[in-house]
Amino acid sequence: MPDSEYVIEMLHITKEFPGIIANDDITLQLKKGEIHALLGENGAGKSTLMSVLFGLYQPEAGEIRKNGEVVKISDPNDATALHIGMVHQHFQLIDVFTVLDNIILGAETAKLGFLQKDEARKKVSELSERYGLHVDLDAKVEDITVGMQQRVEILKMLYRDNEILIFDEPTAVLTPQEIKELMLIMRNLTKESKSILFISHKLQEIMEVSDRVTVLRKGKYVGTLETKNTTKEELSRMMVGRPVHLVVEKGPAHPADDILTVEHLTVPSKLHKNNAVKDVSFSVRAGEIVCIAGIDGNGQTELVYALTGLEKPSAGKLSLCGQNITSATVRARSKNGMSHIPEDRHKHGLILDYTLEQNLVLQRYWEPGFQNKGFIKFDAVRAYAQKLIAEYDVRSGQGPITKARSMSGGNQQKAIVAREIDKDPELLVAVQPTRGLDVGAIEYIHKKLVEQRDAGKGVLLVSLELDEVMNVSDRILVMYEGEIVGEFDPKKVTVEELGLYMAGAKRDRKESETA
C-alpha cells in the first residue's frame, strides 16, 4: 500500500538478548510531520528499538516500512540512505574541529580532493536560519555550550537531508532555557514536514511538545495515545505499571540532634591552585534532609570527598555522631554510620567487572555475617543479594550473578541505593542520586530518602536539579565557588531566588555558624 499515512512504521518488532527480551512485539508508527514521543523507563527497550531502526541491531521478528513499503535496514548506512538521522544522548562531535567541520564531517563535498567549504557554509547558514538554529560556524566545539553542541547535532542531520529525526533524551544535558529553545526548534522542524521521534522519560516535556506518545514497559508495547487526550498521571501509570506520585509525599521534618557537623572545612582543589571548598561550616541533624544546591563544579564534589574520606581536607573539623572523624579512614566512617551514594556510579559506586551480588556486599563483605576467618560465605552473600534484589526491585539479566557492567543505569543506581540504605546508616550522603533515572526510579529514590529522614536519620543531598532541591529537602544550602552563600527554607524561597544565589549574583553575609 503506497501513500501510507505513516512515514515510518515498525511492526511487531522482537529483539532478544541473552536472558532478556528487550523488545517484545513492539509496534511504532510515525506520522509525517508529527512529533512522536517514545516513553518508557530505563530498560524498557527504547534504545534497543531505536537501534533496530538505525540498523545497529537486527530484529528476530517484525518488519520496518517506510512510506508503506517494506525496507531492510542492515546497518546505519542503510538508515542514512532512508534519510533517518539521530541525535545521540552523548554527542558525537569532535571537540577540536570547528562547528562547520563537524557538520560536514562524513558528507564533505570535494573537488579534486579539495574541500568545498564555501558551498557547505552556504547550505548550513541557510538551514540554521530557516530553523532558527543559531550556531557560530567557526567556533571550536570544545568552546561552545552544550545547548549549541546540540544544535550542531541537529544541523548535522538537516545537512544530510534527513526527514526522520530521532532525538535520544535530548534534554538530559540542557538548562531550562535551553530546553524551551529546543522545543521551539522541534516545532519549526515539523512545520517543514520533518517527522520527529522524541525519546524521553520526562513527562513535562512530552506533554508540552509531542503530538502522540507511545509507551513501552519492560520491553512490551503498552499503547499509543494522542497527547492532548491524556495526562501526566495516566502516562506515568502506563509507563511504570502503577500509579506514581509525581510530587514527593512527605510530612513535616522533626529534626533532633546534630548527626554531622562541619566546621571551617577547607579542601584544596586538584584542578587549580585555589581551594575548592573554602571555610565551610554547616550541620545535618537527625530527621532532616539538607540539600546542597549549586551549579556543577562549585566545590560540591570536593566537599563530599572530604566528608566521606576520599580526600583529605587541609583545614577544619568533621564530627559524625559526636565523634571526631576529620582524619578517620573511609572504613571507619562507614562503620560509624555514614553511607555514601556517590556522584559517579561507574567510577566509585560499582566495580563493573564484579557481579551484582559482589557489588551488593561491597560495603560489608568483611562483616562476620559474610565471612568466616577470611573465607567468604557465598551462601550468605547470595541470600543477602536476593533479599536486596527483591526488596529494592533491582532488575538484571541473570539475577545475583549478572555482571554489573551489563545492567541498565537505573538498575545500577538502585543496586547502589539498596546497598547504602540497607547498611542502616545514621547519615546518608546522596550525591545526585537520581541522575539519568526515570520517573519511577526517581519517585522510588526520593521515597527512600524521605523514609530515611522519617526513621530519624540525617540525609545530606547534593543535587543540581532544582526540582529535586525544592521537592525533597527540608533545608537548602547554596554553594557558590566553594562557599556556602545562603541557607533557605524550601517553603519560603522561590526557584528564581535560588537561581540568583547559585549564579553568584546574590549572597548572604557570611555567617560563622549555621544552625
Added chain:
Amino acid sequence: MKQKLSAFWAKDGTRSVCASLISILIGMAVGSIIVIIVGLTSKTISSKGAWEGVRLVFAGICSTGRDTVGNLTFGFSPVNLGNTLFRATPLILTGLSVAVAFKTGLFNIGAAGQYLAGTAATLFIALEIPSAVVPAWIIWILAFLGGLLAGAFWGAIPGTLKALLNINEVLTSIMTNWIAANLVTWFFDISNLKNVVEYGKTGYIYKTSFNGVSTPKLGLDKLFPGSQVNAGILIAIVLAVLVYIMMSKTTLGYELKACGANRHAARYAGIRDKRNIVLSMAIAGALSGVAGSLYWLSGNTEFFWSTYQSLPDAGFNGIPVALLAVNNPIAVVFTGIFMSALTVAGQQLKNLTAYNEYITNVITATIVYLSAFYLVIKMWISGRKKRKINKVQTSAVPDSADETQKALLDENARKEGDAQ
C-alpha cells in the same frame, strides 16, 4: 543427556578449555610446518628427517630414542615425563606469580628478578648452614622460606613504588630484574660458595646436595625412574590450589581483585588500595621466589652464578604460562606442564635429529605465540554457537508470535481490570 551436553557446552569454562586446546593444536601445526620447511631447505636434513621432526614436535615427550635400525621409537618414557614435571615446577610458580598480579590489575614482568632473589637466598641458606649441626630437613625448610621471603621482598619494591608514587610497575620491575641480576652475581662472586672441587664446574655454585640438602622424592623417582623429578611439583600444585582458594574464596582475594578492577571503587568501599597493591606484588614475588627456591633445592642442578648479563628464562616464561591459562591458577598447572613438555620435546629434537637448538627455540616460540590466539578462538567458538541459536529462534518465531500476542492481550485485559 543431550540437554546436559549442551549445558556443559554453554559453560564459559568449557569454552575456555576448548579454545586453549584448539590454539595449542594450531600452534603445534604451524610449528610442524616450520619444521618441514627448515627440513626441506636444509642440506643436512632429509625429508625423512623432516617427518621425524614433526613426529617429535607432537610426541617428543613419549620419545624413547631410536631402535637398532635407526627408526624413532615412541612409548612410555619415564625419563621424559619425570623431567617434564621437574621443569614444570618453576614454570607453574612463575606462571602463578604473573597470574596473581594480572588478576589484581598489575603486570609483573619482574618474575625473573624475584626468581633470582629467591635463588640467592635459598642457596645461601642451604649451603651456609652446616648440615652436621642442623638436621638437613630444617635447613631445607629455612632455605625454602628464605627464598619465599626474598622473592616477596623483591616483588614488594615495585609494588611500593606503584602504591606510593604511582610509578608504573612494568618500568620498576624491569629495573629490579637487572638490579637483581647484578646483585646476585656480585653476591656469589664474593662468597665462598663457588664450586672449586669439581672439574669443569667453574662458574657454578655448589649443588645443595653438597650440604646434604635436597627436596625429597616421595617415591616419584620410582614412578619416573631416571628422571630429575621430586616433590617440588607437588608443592607447586598445592600452592596453585592455595592461590586459587585465596583469589576466589577469601575476602583477601575479593579485596585484591577489587583494587585491580576499579581502584576508585575499592577506596570508596574503604579497602586499603595502597596496602593491597604492595601485598599483591609481594605475593607474586613470593611465588617467583619459591620457583627459584624449588628449582635449586632439587639438589641435582647447579646455579651458574655469573648472571649479570642474562635473566633466567623461567621468569619470563611465566608470562605465556599465565596468559595461556587465562590467569586461572588451576589452569596454570596444566599450561606450565605443557610449556615444559615443549622444552623436553625440543631437547629430543635436538638430540635425535639434525635440527639444532636454535631452530628448536624458534619452533617452541612459534607454538607459544600461536597458543596466545586463545581469545580469537574463543570468540570464534562463541560466535558459531550464537549463530546456531539465532537460527533456531527465527524458525521458532512464527509459532510463538501468536502466543506472545495472546499473553499481551491477556495482560491488557488484566490492566483494564486494574484500572477499573
